[in-house]
Amino acid sequence: MAGLSDVAEGALRVVPLGGLGEIGRNMMVYETAEDMVVVDAGLLFPSDDMHGVDYIIPDASYVLERRDKLRGYLITHGHEDHIGALRFLLPQLQAPIYGSPLALGLIGWRLEESGILDAHMIEAGTGSSFDFGTITAEFYPVAHSIPDAFGIALRTPAGLVVHTGDFKIDHTPVMSEQTDLQQLAAYGREGVRLLCSDSTYADQPGVTPSEAVVGEALAQLLLTAPGRVIIATFASQIARIQQIVDAAEESGRVVYATGRSMEKNIEMSLELGYVAADERRLRPITDLGSAHDENTVIICTGAQGEPMSALSRMATGSHREVTLKSGDTVVLSSSPIPGNEAAVNNTMNNLYRRGVEVVSVASGHEHVHVRGHAAQEELKTVISLTNPSAFVPIHGEFRHLVLHGRLAQSMGVPDEGLHILLDGDVLELTANDSEVVDQIPAEYVYVDGENVGGVDRAIIRDRQKLADDGFILIAVAVNGESGAMTGDVEVTSRGFAEMHAAEHLRVGAAQVARDVLRSKPNATKLTTWEKRKRQVQQEVSTYVRRETRQRPMVVVVAVQV
């Protein structure tokens, strides 16, 4: 990387990459003079204004330029925002992947879909320790909304670093281990040089309730609901799937699963032993047939209002196997991710139109979902146990990082050790000092279908313009030898309402173009065609703006004859 010197002996460089303002959730680089590890390699979903973009992945150029130092990917857990970029990065950035069996299972599935069959995957679990030369990594268990989640402690020349990953402190977790407070305390006694801790819910006071309360709430619903119960949740909420299966057993119901990722995750969870279920108790949706309503539970995807999901299709009456009806109870076992509120509301309205009962946190059933991240009192507990001399809040929008930073300050983390980083900030840490030494480019890399990085800001800008007002096309034929326009001007448009409606605009735009092209016949040599096209483009734009106050894109094309 031009301008950025090598890491000094004894120092550790920390670089968060990617993240749509969610610093370091998708990728964190830890680098010494000799070695480098990457913690997580996830993707993000685009916001509404990133037209046609399917995913965003971190810009890994920094890692690519130092690929000879890369010793491995350390994966905290199997959520897409922590593993989803691997299939795009591995082809250029081969390195072993360390993670829990579940995380590796989910990674393997995605890699296989992408035709990557040669990944080197190494299982990690509680107490696993891996030696990467100047860095040693230890995995310690944390509770989160997916089983088999881990925090990672890194022993480095600059001291001990604790990277929490996503976590909450759940004293009665379901399936997963408790967040290992003993281990965090031991690190604290040893001396933590740097704590990088999850800030997702740093704006929430108090503590996050245990996953166990969800099991109780759902079990109660299954016992009392008069007809079918349809439960929408994240496919990766494997503990919740188990709780639903257990509750179904208790209430004599059978669970039917629908939604591609739900079916796939259940299949894998059964295979790997994460979910234990009698095959008569947990069945594919195609077996629903004429099952009795009061004996039926359906679990499905779509709790975020995703338009093509199983729940959305049920809500709009287009699901192949499930036709909702009065007497059904639909449970949204989730809360909307910021930005998804309108889609969730829309789904709820559609559900009410079908005459079903809708149960959600918003409708006062607060325990049908709990968050997967720590609230303020839990965050304080971790800071207290580890007592770090430097602190970097990670995994949150900027406001969460600031609020988490204030918590740390209030607990005695020294000001000079507190760093609110942006993606691309390069933090250098020694035993005694910590400082942001540079900022490297950390733009989003857009993925559109199979296309990684081809969609850039200019393309997005064009798409925005096309979305707002459509386009006008001016086509002309040009004599290849004389360079003179020959024949007439052809005008058409798409997505531009005014021209669609008004013939006079089409005629007017053609006349403007004709006037420009015929004005100086001597100048219409081929070499100046680019200039002429630009002139046509500008004058037609001006004409259309004056006539309609709209600004469609104007495209001019010349066919040589």
Add this chain to the structure above:
Amino acid sequence: MAGLSDVAEGALRVVPLGGLGEIGRNMMVYETAEDMVVVDAGLLFPSDDMHGVDYIIPDASYVLERRDKLRGYLITHGHEDHIGALRFLLPQLQAPIYGSPLALGLIGWRLEESGILDAHMIEAGTGSSFDFGTITAEFYPVAHSIPDAFGIALRTPAGLVVHTGDFKIDHTPVMSEQTDLQQLAAYGREGVRLLCSDSTYADQPGVTPSEAVVGEALAQLLLTAPGRVIIATFASQIARIQQIVDAAEESGRVVYATGRSMEKNIEMSLELGYVAADERRLRPITDLGSAHDENTVIICTGAQGEPMSALSRMATGSHREVTLKSGDTVVLSSSPIPGNEAAVNNTMNNLYRRGVEVVSVASGHEHVHVRGHAAQEELKTVISLTNPSAFVPIHGEFRHLVLHGRLAQSMGVPDEGLHILLDGDVLELTANDSEVVDQIPAEYVYVDGENVGGVDRAIIRDRQKLADDGFILIAVAVNGESGAMTGDVEVTSRGFAEMHAAEHLRVGAAQVARDVLRSKPNATKLTTWEKRKRQVQQEVSTYVRRETRQRPMVVVVAVQV
């Protein structure tokens, strides 16, 4: 209207129009055999997938076809979602406008901007009664988030109708009158045939706090904040503006206003006497100059994260007069309207980046904003006082209507009198009966700039396609006489990333087009050109989809030479 008979003598027809799922918020038609009034004529803001659409207004064809019966527009209050369509409707649907001085002031301003100077406006106030032949309308005061808001009682041949408009029951309102419970009780004693009541927060238990608590909370903030206080709220929250001015007086601060609609609303409120302020106390932002921080309050637009608003500009450092800095306190005196959450979060992140303190309901300062609509216990009070024999929940998304309907049922409104209407449903009411007799078209009418109704679903669909993947353009020249292609095929693209990047795709697409056009030279007569173009379009689409898995729009144009 084809197929729909005239209203029978003694009957009343009730038709909600427009609304983005918010039944009747924007327009309700009340029609007898002889006369018709329209309650409110508002606009809505589009959702993200309505590309390039600025507003949505109700489809008023039903009213237009009965324009000779239209006696007037009855306006409940001056919010855009109740008045904003008048400027688009009046040119075709002239009728007197009845409303409070503030509502008429706001209407007049908008009409003037649109060059409509001949509107006939008639002031209404508490106890105003207007005779429209078979319909008499009475205005009774309600508390809402804008002063001078009214409910409307209609005496009709079918009986007494109470239309609440937007309201809450605020026993200590600021500036506005209390919702007139005595009057509602009197209507109840007289006998209410139909209650149409505001459902916006029918999912909220309990009661909505009084606007008065906001004044106290803001006054406390102005007394204790160390530096400048910037308060973002709706420009129409005129009571809040007054409360801020009063609090500023108390704490020795001066109020500076910024944001176009904020400045305009303040100007009008001062003029009409709604806001009382010494001119040294309430000043334009251009006077900010070197005012002392601890003596400064700034009120501004942008509480919903609107990208071009005063607050957004401050948050991104592009506001002309206000540069935010550490020590400033920014108050979001509002809560996000569903769909705006991501924009508000974005603004908050930007504010934190400027080092300011951010105060909002979400940050635990629950009283810096209160809602403007009734919660469940208030809704029950209105049902109890009016004791209607028929009930139509209005102003809410479908789930709110259903929940409000259940409240009414629980209070004894008979099942046969409860009607959950969709926009366009035609409810007919007599003294003894009520029934949905038809559904008329009530599509959204899209407004794009000055263009009303020109943007339709097909245009939006084209824009969506262009936004997702851009387009490819295939241009050819055709001999006008022989109909044969002459010269070469020209290929270009916009917003389509793959072709932008890969020359081979452009070459390939040109070859596909050439092959089609040269395949059967005998068939290239002009009459068959449409067919040929469609064939080129299809084959190029197939080729591109195969090569890239993307589906850009493919446009083929032929220039005659």
